[in-house]
Amino acid sequence: VAYWVVKDYIDKPLLITPEQIERIPAHDSDGLPVMLHLFKPTRPDQYRGVPLLANVIETLHNTRNYAQAELQAAIFQSAVWGFFTSNNPTSDETVPLSDGFLDEKVPLNEEAVKEDLQLSPYTQSRTNSVKSQLFPTAKVMSAGQFQHLAEGEDVKFLQSTHPNNNFDAFMKAHNLSVASSIGIPRQVLECSYDGTYASARGSVLEANRTFKAYRSYFIESFLKPLFEVFAYEVVDELGGFDDPLFVARALSIESVWQAPAALCLDPRAELEGARLAIEMGLIDADEAAQMIYGHKAKRGANVENI
Template sequence: MWPFKKPERAADLLMREALKLAKATVGGQQIVAQGGGGGVETRWRGASRMLRSMASWLPGLGSPRRDFNQNERRMLVARSRDAMRNHLIARAAITRLRTNVVGTGLVCRAQVDHAALGISEEAADDLNGELDRLWSLYADDPRECDAEATLNHYQLQALVLVSSMAAGDVFVASPDQERPGCIFSTRLQLIESDRVCNPNNGMDRVDLVDGVEFDGLGSPVAYHACTGYVGEHLAGKPLSWERLSVFGAETGRRRVLHVMADKERPGQKRGMPYLAPVLEPLQKLERYASAELMAAVISAMFTVFIKKSSDFQPGNLPMTALAEESPGGDDTTDGELALGEGAVVDLGVGEEPVVANPGRPNAQFDPFFTAVVKEIGAALELPLEELLLHYSSSYSAARAAMLQAWRFYSLRRWWLACDFCQPSRELVIDEAVARGLIDLPGYGDPAKRKAYCQAIWIGPARGAIDELKEANAAGKRIEIGVSNETLETAAMTGEPWQQVFRQRVREVDQRRKHNLQALPKGGLENPPEPKNEED
């Protein structure tokens, strides 16, 4: 029954209630609805508490410690690692980063500042070569750089990237340990995010948050690392916590590196997993895809049911047909009926099968799946084409997607070089100078030390969809002066231009020595020789 005396009165009553709500008072002051329609009581619709779409959205303001609290972070880390293990899209996102950001490793090329050191460019080139040879001795040998003696520095780069993206951060200690047959004693020991926490799982303090101890300015001074994993107890080894100083007490060198995926707020001490914002849609999408796949499998099953009437007698059929059957029907060991590929199921008397057609494959699955992956890719800064490795559009659209993805890859590559690669290289140069492996005058001066340690980190090349177009564009950029051969060589091949040039010179000299010169551009087999050096 209509609750009002007249139907036309319903709209009037609803409008009156809305006006009463709009004229409510807060703190003794009347709230007046602002202009623009909708009865919004605030100038910004996003701050309204009256709009039905916003009434239940009431987040609170909190400090970085509260918004990134320990319990929620651990749950996000656990779910992120599980998604990386079992969810296809999540694993694709992480492995895509590993392959494009690190690939076969970021190669270091020394670039000492000759002006700051007061040396010539030729002397700087010789010094760069000597520093590169020292770094290769360390980075190429797993026994030199890895505390576990299993991965070289380039493989450690990939592990650091994956660990930090999956767990939010990873810590790298640099213990000093001598090994027979090794040149250096500086080892890199990776410590997973789970192991860094407050001693005995205690509460946070003013100067200690989630295992990170810091000073009055917020700078970290020590990390508290558990000897094992909290909750995992091994026989004969009780858990304990070790305080790892961030900087050396005498030298001030960096002793522990904290590689954090993202720092979104000032004062934030721990990082959040890369997949944290998209874990919910990832889980739902994975369940939806699994359900569709199972429905398609069931729909593809073809099973024959044999229905018998009440006057059925086993003797009316050949013995081979029902050799293992009882008169009552199917007599399997488990007593259950199941669908199968081309299976024949014998039903009992009075039993009748009912086939449920799931109607799969669903024609709308792919458009919906693609739409959700687009949103996930937007949050992860990975275009759909790059995330799914499916370049089905035009050349221009595919290249635009690749360029957009490479902006993100370049940012992550720079971040990895700043947080892990360059600091670990500086530790090695420090030890090389201390051991007398290289002579760097004035290295004790912080300004000169930075001049000696300058370097560039070159990763795998971006690649090209159409190499001819990319090569022509690179040549045009060099021709008009907006680029140079060093940048273009690194972008197209991932190798330093100096190395490519020296190798090219050797190849040309060899061809000339054996009269194997390439044909000139005009195609003349015997081009006229110049009469003199000026010609």
């Protein structure tokens, strides 16, 4: 019947006054729509739309965090980490500089470490000093370098566990749940048809069924009402009609909106199916061409030369 619209942006909705709200009728005096509110209701008495991914938005957010964590772990473990172990540690160990060369003997100074840790992390000149104080027994090995170890020392390397072998299977299972929640197959969501032709064709048809449902609602809720207003203006300007609104509404109801063609995986099979449909009188050549190629049939096209 009507819509209540807040004129200005209100930071605190509970403090809205009646002067800030405007009532807009849904139709004018001629019966034409004034305001179109587009959303696909899923239950009676629903006045606001629900986003398509509302039921899986939290899952998508957590999956993004998991994917970023896996990527960071893979980057972290792509470096070769080794630990020098010793059965006879001494305080005379040398410490490395940032360029890999060994510096002179520096004893561990706890007060200096505490002082350096309180500095800004962007103070690069002190960072190497802090690392050297924290890890007095560390050694740096550059590419192609052989390090002579002291008596009782050994080198142990970390075993990489990333990339996770189960990551791909997890993402496919997650994409399956997301795709099923919005009514399309997983292959269409991933744009990956790694199977037989029958499987890929079934996925495309199943997704096209969902697309047609949303497309049909959009046509009935948006395109036809706009066409009704346009037709009313044309009919009223031409004159000669007792009820221009009735004529405009009839034109809007009978109007046909052709959508873009769906994905065609096998044109020969599609054309054979279209030929049978035309011979049975289910569709004509224009509708067949629109479904397969996205445009009307060429002039003179018929069942024999389609």
